[in-house]
Amino acid sequence: MREVSQKARDVLEGGDYRVDWMMDLIYDDEPRAQNLMVLEPSFSWDLSAQVQGSGKCSVLWDDVFGQSIVPREIGDLFSPFGAEVQVDVMLSAGAFQERIPMGRFVLDSVPEGVEYAIPRPHGGLPVVAESRVTLDLADYFLRISRDTFAFPSSPKSASMWDEAQRLTGLPVFQSIPDRTLPTNITYEEDRLDALEKVFGPSNAWPALTPGGALTALPKAWGPPVGRIEDVISASLEMRSENVYNRVVVEGRNPDPNGKPWIAVAEVRDGFLRTQNADGSPSPVRGNTYRYSSDKFTSLDQCRAYADALLPNLARLRAVTRTVVVPFHPLFELGDVCVLVDPTRMGEESLVRVRGISHAGGETTLTVEVSE
Amino acid sequence: MIGEADAIWEELGKRTPVQVRQATFAEVGTDLTAWVIMGDSRFAATFTGHVPQVGETVNVVSIGEKHLMLPARPLPGTGTVLTVSSGRVTVQTILGPVSMPYVGDAPSSGDLVGISWSGDPYVVGKLSVQPPAPDPIPDPEAGTVRSATFMAIDAGSANAGTTRWWQAQPWASDTTIGAWFYGTQIKDTIPSGATLVGMEFYAAWQQRQGDPPRWGLHGFPFKGGAASVDGNAPWVPVEGWNAIPWAADWFTALKAGGIYYGIGLNHGGWNKFSSLAQNAWSGALRISWRA
Numbered sequence: 001m002r003e004v005s006q007k008a009r010d011v012l013e014g015g016d017y018r019v020d021w022m023m024d025l026i027y028d029d030e031p032r033a034q035n036l037m038v039l040e041p042s043f044s045w046d047l048s049a050q051v052q053g054s055g056k057c058s059v060l061w062d063d064v065f066g067q068s069i070v071p072r073e074i075g076d077l078f079s080p081f082g083a084e085v086q087v088d089v090m091l092s093a094g095a096f097q098e099r100i101p102m103g104r105f106v107l108d109s110v111p112e113g114v115e116y117a118i119p120r121p122h123g124g125l126p127v128v129a130e131s132r133v134t135l136d137l138a139d140y141f142l143r144i145s146r147d148t149f150a151f152p153s154s155p156k157s158a159s160m161w162d163e164a165q166r167l168t169g170l171p172v173f174q175s176i177p178d179r180t181l182p183t184n185i186t187y188e189e190d191r192l193d194a195l196e197k198v199f200g201p202s203n204a205w206p207a208l209t210p211g212g213a214l215t216a217l218p219k220a221w222g223p224p225v226g227r228i229e230d231v232i233s234a235s236l237e238m239r240s241e242n243v244y245n246r247v248v249v250e251g252r253n254p255d256p257n258g259k260p261w262i263a264v265a266e267v268r269d270g271f272l273r274t275q276n277a278d279g280s281p282s283p284v285r286g287n288t289y290r291y292s293s294d295k296f297t298s299l300d301q302c303r304a305y306a307d308a309l310l311p312n313l314a315r316l317r318a319v320t321r322t323v324v325v326p327f328h329p330l331f332e333l334g335d336v337c338v339l340v341d342p343t344r345m346g347e348e349s350l351v352r353v354r355g356i357s358h359a360g361g362e363t364t365l366t367v368e369v370s371e
Numbered sequence: 372m373i374g375e376a377d378a379i380w381e382e383l384g385k386r387t388p389v390q391v392r393q394a395t396f397a398e399v400g401t402d403l404t405a406w407v408i409m410g411d412s413r414f415a416a417t418f419t420g421h422v423p424q425v426g427e428t429v430n431v432v433s434i435g436e437k438h439l440m441l442p443a444r445p446l447p448g449t450g451t452v453l454t455v456s457s458g459r460v461t462v463q464t465i466l467g468p469v470s471m472p473y474v475g476d477a478p479s480s481g482d483l484v485g486i487s488w489s490g491d492p493y494v495v496g497k498l499s500v501q502p503p504a505p506d507p508i509p510d511p512e513a514g515t516v517r518s519a520t521f522m523a524i525d526a527g528s529a530n531a532g533t534t535r536w537w538q539a540q541p542w543a544s545d546t547t548i549g550a551w552f553y554g555t556q557i558k559d560t561i562p563s564g565a566t567l568v569g570m571e572f573y574a575a576w577q578q579r580q581g582d583p584p585r586w587g588l589h590g591f592p593f594k595g596g597a598a599s600v601d602g603n604a605p606w607v608p609v610e611g612w613n614a615i616p617w618a619a620d621w622f623t624a625l626k627a628g629g630i631y632y633g634i635g636l637n638h639g640g641w642n643k644f645s646s647l648a649q650n651a652w653s654g655a656l657r658i659s660w661r662a
Contacts, residue, residue: 024651029520031652086651099648162562171519174559211522213556250392260393260428262410
């Protein structure tokens with residue numbers, strides 16, 4: 001859940017408040033236009049995507065100087081080269097007002113820019129009475145994934161967090177303890193892949209805070225941080241893809257004379273078993289998930305990672321629910337929540353948020369159901 | 372025809388999967404096949420010149436259906452003799468000391484010798500001269516400048532010594548202490564060995580009146596605790612980014628964390644700065660450092 005004051009929580013609970021989407025346009029750490037009103041905001045976050053956050057919205061502009069914000073050249077106010085926007089939700093109730101940061105985005109494209117000009121009473125160039133741009137936004141990981149390494153590169157630091165900072169250039173919130181990384185490895189071209197693998201041995205995904213800082217999201221479920229109530233609909237979905245019952249983890253042994261580092265973990269009982277007790281094939285057979293990384297520092301670490309990965313993959317994304325609630329700004333990816341099921345007499349169950357989308361007055365959550 | 376064309380396009384679009392994995396060399400099979408063991412599987416690979424010893428760890432490069440066996444370790448062509456005893460020499464190589472037989476006369480300790488590695492390694496003989504040591508090559512990536520912009524995550528004012536942050540704007544007045552909070556991000560981001568390049572503060576004014584505000588550091592990552600600020604240096608920043616006059620001191624204190632986590636106003640005049648609801652950039656810090 002996003003960090004807000006207790007008062008903001010009370011206001012959201014009370015249900016009598018006003019919500020405005022606002023935006024700051026930033027270029028080179030300099031706010032170029034602040035507190036712009038955002039029209040038709042539609043923002044979503046998806047935990048299974050590499051670039052997790054994306055959004056679409058429009059901005060309307062009219063000023064006394066008759067300026068237009070429609071970008072025509074690289075370097076114009078809303079031109080999608082280096083421009084960033086900080087999108088916030090302004091929560092107000094009476095005199096109370098609080099800014100809830102939603103996310104830092106980069107401008108990916110401006111698919112639609114429209115100007116409305118009127119003639120001057122005494123001739124000359126027409127005056128722009130109003131201009132409007134539609135913006136396609138993606139979170140900061142887009143910029144990081146486009147900024148590929150020009151040459152093969154190796155880690156410069158043995159500290160996981162220091163290396164993650166170096167790869168992204170972002171401020172960091174250390175949400176999990178630091179870890180020692182081997183430095184005698186070479187990254188692939190993609191900076192984001194490298195970042196994922198830096199966090200991989202700690203069983204965490206890279207994530208961004210609403211203010212645009214880098215943090216890590218543990219793959220393991222934490223204690224519940226909130227409740228999903230007032231549910232409008234909560235349909236259930238079950239699928240077999242992306243469910244694995246065998247995990248092979250490969251590391252690289254730095255000792256050239258040592259044994260190869262390969263760890264295998266299998267489900268041996270229950271419905272997802274790879275084989276029956278007598279060795280004959282089981283009804284579901286096997287489905288192998290492969291993970292190889294040079295970032296392990298021992299064979300035990302490979303084994304531990306395989307053992308940790310298996311229970312996640314043997315049910316991950318098997319059962320998901322699409323939950324629709326009235327607009328609620330506080331949900332974040334990875335939140336473990338108590339779902340109050342409206343169609344089963346308010347039965348409570350534990351879920352984890354894997355996808356969020358805000359559009360109109362509704363928030364749609366894709367949640368993973370616990371065992 | 373269209374179906375065939377589709378099939379051809381699909382094949383052209385496919386990338387041949389390439390994998391490099393480690394395996395254990397088992398034996399030489401008929402038709403000069405190299406048998407290797409990986410996990411619980413024993414399969415045939417192709418020799419690429421080097422013949423490993425049985426039980427040696429090798430790299431298997433899988434390109435589509437072809438599996439090439441390559442050495443998993445460097446095979447240095449030279450080494451320095453450490454000891455000689457009963458027909459074997461121990462040679463110091465970049466792999467560490469390796470024991471092997473030799474050809475011809477026994478080399479003596481300290482000799483630079485040539486080594487042949489295919490199959491069982493052996494010393495070929497003593498080299499005529501010692502090659503000169505090359506000059507070291509500098510690391511092109513050493514000492515790059517990094518920077519990050521830290522947005523305040525909270526801000527506000529409380530009466531000096533109290534815990535109630537009743538005002539969302541940071542105020543420097545006779546009774547109030549103002550503060551910007553950053554969580555733990557500055558300490559988390561900047562390594563302890565970093566040296567300062569530049570540090571700037573974003574000032575967003577609401578009111579200027581009386582004496583200049585007095586600045587210092589406070590010890591709270593988040594709102595909490597009795598409001599207090601250490602230090603009271605007068606400073607009037609301009610609207611927007613300002614280079615901090617005491618950047619070196621603040622940088623040292625904030626990157627260490629533990630005692631100080633943020634910037635505060637220790638009375639002075641009747642000066643007010645924007646709350647985060649008014650201006651999200653209020654109190655932002657831009658720091659660049661060399662690590």
